[in-house]
Structure formats: C-alpha cells, structure tokens
Amino acid sequence: MSQDELERAVRETFSRQVATPRAPHDPASAVLRRAARVQRRRAVAGMSLAASAIVLVSAGAMQLGDDRPPPGADTVVIADPYPAPDRFRTSLPPPGPSTETPLAEVDLLVNRTIATAQGRRVTLIGIGAVERVHRLTDGRGWLAVGEPSLSGRSLWAVAADGTSRALLAGADEIVLDRSGRQVAWKQDRVLAAAGIVDGELTGTVRADAPATAVPLRFVDDAVLVRLDPALPGHVLWPLRPGPLDEGTDRTSQRIFGALPDGRLVGEVPAEPTEDTCLTLLDPAGLRPPDPPACGPTIEGDGLGAVSPDGRWLLVNGRVGEQDRALLVDLTRLDPTVPARTAGPAMTGTVSWSQPDVAHYADATGALVRVDVERVRAGRSAIRVTVPGLHDDQSLVVVTGG
Template structure:
C-alpha cells in the first residue's frame, strides 16, 4: 500500500520513532482528507441527481391517455415545476360564506366565497385567474401559477402568455414558440400529457376532449386533434368567436352567410375544420368579446353585458329560431360571471348583483375590505351528469 511504503521510506532515514511533526503522517493525513472530500463531493452529486429524478417522477407522472408521454414541457425543467412557495405563508383564517357564490379579486388579493383572504404572489400584476378543483390558476404577463388553499403556490408555466384552462379546470393548454402542450393540473404542478407542433401565429382558447381549439386572429378558429398530431389546424375565418364548450361541440359566433351580421351557432369539428352545425339569432346584435359574460357551465345560457343591463340568452331556443332573452338591470364596470348554470353575477362599487335566468335578481353586499377595482373569479368545474 502507498501508506506503508511511505512509512517505510521515512523510517529508514531515522533511528527514532516519528515525532509529533511526522512528515509521513502529514502526507498520509493530507491524502486521506483529499480522498474524503472527493468521496463527499461524489455523494452530494449522486444525491442531487437522485432528488431531481425523484421529484420529476413524482410531479410529472401519470400521463393521459395512458399511451401518451409524460415529462417536463420544453422551455422549463423539473426545478420550475417543483413545490415553490413565494413569500411567507400563514394559514388562512376561516371566515363566513359571503353569499356571492364566486370569489372576488382585487389586484393581488383574493377574497374567497367562505370569507378567507389570500395573496396571489409570484407573477407581478395579475391578469387572469380561475377557480379550479383544488385551488386557483392565475397568471401575470409571462407566468402561470397554481395557488393552493393554504396560500402556497407552484409554477405551472413560465415563458409565454398563450394558455387556456379546460372548462372543468383539470387541464392546461399552453403554447411555447411553435409547440402546443397539454397537461393535467395538480397541487404539485403539471403532468404533461401531449405536445404537438402548431403555427407560430396561433394560441389555444379552449380544450374539448382530445381537441384543442386555437385562434388565429383574423384568420378565424381551428382545432388541433391530439390523436392526429401530423395534421395542422385548418382555421375557418367564418368562425369569429368561441364562447365555450358544450357537450362534444362548441358555442360561438359565425358570420352570417351572405351578410355581415354575427350569428349564434353550435359549432362542431367536421372534415378537419370547425363548422356551424346550427345557427340563429343573427339579429340579436351579439358582440365578439367572449370574455364579457360568456357561456353558463352547462352551455345552455349565454350572458352579455349591455350598458346598464346584462342580457341572458337561451342558446337552445335562439338556435331553434326563437327570440329568448332575459334582461337584468345591473349597471356595472364588472364583467358578468356565471356562479352556476342559472345564475350570473355582476355588480358595482357598492354591492354585488346576482341575476337569474327566471328574471329575478338579488343584491349582496361586498365583503369588508374589498376596494373599488374588484373583479369576479370564474369557477371551472365538471358539468353535471347528462349535460
């Protein structure tokens, strides 16, 4: 051994036992320290690699359908999907039911329906937020996060603002450069389900079963069939608005054939394109802003803010040729949002107004501490059976 040889060499040069300042011992000790440091460095590297692999498997496992791949999306790795809490988190104090039926947001502050107050951190100015099963999905200009009920949050996507959440709040479609990703949302982050190449000038607006509906601006809307990834979306310029998903199709607006008006329509994927299967209500003067009210959770009613009132439109009856419209007097700067299948909520600086499709309305006071610039938070849930 090297150590024995060194000792024999030094022992041959002296007649007395090694003194406290033993040259051989010094060399040997230095060698042992160096080996221990190298061994410790190797263990740390192996441990770090194991943690990353384990974290990735835990947060990204469980693809859907089973034969599709799971893994981190392009543009961000396992670290950005890890459990990250921004700022101190204090357990929210339980409050009482506000009677509004929806959460309220003002700036980065969130008032929940049960009276709690949470902070939306990590994205700068909040631009969008949805209540989903198990928490909230919210975003700034270039980051999407998932907020848990305890106030902690985790990054979902961090490089682009082109994204959409499914109507049941379970999936996220987001586009990075020319790659469209679909992932399942969970408290630990994203479980990537599929990725497909799309044109750069598109962005996702809705998720319907195995299809992601994409917008191309003035070029209209198309869809990406995840089961046929080689097929590029064929956009239909006659489709001008998508309000939401209903059953195996969509509800939106299409250009009147031979005219200039917009007509309410049930839209289905046919022959690789989105096509109106039924249309009507061309004279209702519906506007193209899908965010101004939108579709009820079951797809039966459509809400549209019109000056000092909110119009509630029965989609089925309008498509059958009738004029079925209920108005709710509610002058407000707050866009209406559906609380359930038959109740839409809006309001003004002083109070909240709940309008029902039977024509009745109810005023509810704002929770204490909510400033004037408040907005309602849409709730995304799975539809009831049979809808």
C-alpha cells in the same frame, strides 16, 4: 541544600512559569474547535458526493439528449426548479377556520388575497400579478394564471395555505379546463397541453402550430384554437403530437363556449347581409347547420361564457350605442327572440356558480351578480358591494369550484 538555596530555587521556578504565556482553559473554544474539525470532514465528504452526482446527471443528460421538444418549447419553464414540500398530496382539510364574512357566493381575488365563498382569507405567496384564478374541484387550492408581460404568462399551483409552486413560465397564452385537471399553452410555434396531478404537470403533448394560433378553451378532451385573431377560422386540437391540422373552417368569427353535447356556440356570417349569426356549430369541422339556426346579432367584443347546463349564454353586446352584458336563451335561437339586457358590460372572467347564477366584474371593478330569473322578469343584474375593496385594487372573479 540550605534553606536560602531552597527558597531561591522555588522563586526561580515560579518566575519561569509566570513568564511563559499559557492560554486559560476555555470549554467553549474547545467545542468550537471540535465542531470545526467535524465540519471540515463533512465538507470533504459532501464535495465527493457532489462530484459523483454531477457525473451521473451529465450522463443522464447525454442519454436524454435525443428526446428534445420542438424548437421554441424550451422557452417555457415547466415545474419549479426549487420545489416546495408536497403540499398538494395531503387529504386534510384546508388550514384555518372559515370565520370571516363571505364577500360573495364565489371566490374572489381582491388585490393579493382570495376571499372564499366559505369565509376564509388566503393571501397568495410567492407569485406575480394574476389575471385569472381557477378553483380546483377537489378543494385543495387554486390555479393562477399571470398577467401578460414581456417575458410571457406564468401558471402557479396555489395550495390551500396560499403558498405556490410555479408550473409554467414564458407562455404566450394559457388556458385551463373546467375541472382544473388540464392545461394548454402556446409559445411561439409550439402548442402544448398537459395534465395537472398533485400540483405538477404530467403527460405533456406538443404540436407545431402557426405563430398566430391562440388556444381559447378546452372542449371535452380537445383544445379550441383560433388560427389567427385577425381572421375568422378555428380548429379543435385533439391533443395529438405533430403538425397541427388546421382544418377547413375559415368562417367562424367568434366562439363563446360549448354545450354538454359538444356543439359550440359561435358566430358565423349571416348571408346575404353583412351581419353575423349566433348559432350552434358541429364540433366536426366546426360547421353550422344548413341553413343555420340564427339567433340575435351580438356585435360585442367577444367576451362571453355558456352556463354549465348549456341553456344560457352571457355575452357582451351592443344595445343602441352602449356596451352591455346580454343574456341569450340558447334553446330559442331565432332572430325574432331578442337577447335580454342583463347588466353593465363584463370585464375579465365570468363564473357560473349555478346553472342560473353568474358573477363578473364590470369596467369600474364592481362585482355584478346575474340571476337569470330576475333578468327574464325585466330587471337588471345586481351590483354587489365588496367590503374593503378600494378603487386602486383589482378584483378577479374566481372560476371553477
């Protein structure tokens, strides 16, 4: 081959290589292609596992189909369908230092933030409007009861960092015991109760009850139920399944709480007058003594709370033409011993932080501190200024602790 022929052959070879398009070497594209292949393989494996899980769940649902709650109970959602990590199983102290100035001797919910009595600020996360908050005795957080709505009330377990877990939704009413370890609720004709362990409900018990029945509070290991808010009469439900035993009480007008020995502080008709008699009721049948040991006439809206030692009742009542908070000495239930005016009328929850000190919010949203010795000396309760609280913000006094 001559020199000219060799040169022509080389030129033709280069020309064909240039004319043929070739993708340049791209390391990133190669990695993406390999990742796509891996992802496709994992997707196929995941679909197989999901199909197996659906079969197992379906089989389990068929086996549990005979153990259904009473009609209406399925409208109450128990536990969060998307549970958060186990924030309630730790024994570590709450995160964050107590560096803020405490607003009061009790925890307060101001707008969406809990201001603790130790000087912490905890913003509630992932919950709706709250009407009541109860501090857990172990210091791990709070239980929050939602405001009533068209869909009912909700209950959340709030961890020490403010994150929450839904425990109940759609209930007509929700009540908690003093320690925050038990909850009772009512929905339609179903009355239910459960324990609260590590932020979860356990050991649920259900009973059939009248549609008008309303749980009011725990009394030891029973739940006080008003059979009809429009009529007198209460019953203690001993957390027993089956139809609710409605008892024989059809006279008790209102019940404000219980003494350490189990007797209930309530009102019954005072014959022969049309007044009511503040007295102590036997928990067996909710019967008053005969004759009843009557205390002063209250004539309030029924809001009240008994001190932890059972000595005092702080209750809304009438003084002349005004609604006021009254302090009653339960060791001296006699019509000749008048109730003492303690302060403005109460709204919301009442917290007895000590046997002789209580806090509540009045109609203006201000915090009121009731010192028993101060009231006994003839002086009114103190209105506590809450820094940073605006007129359009809500104030909830936290109970428990």
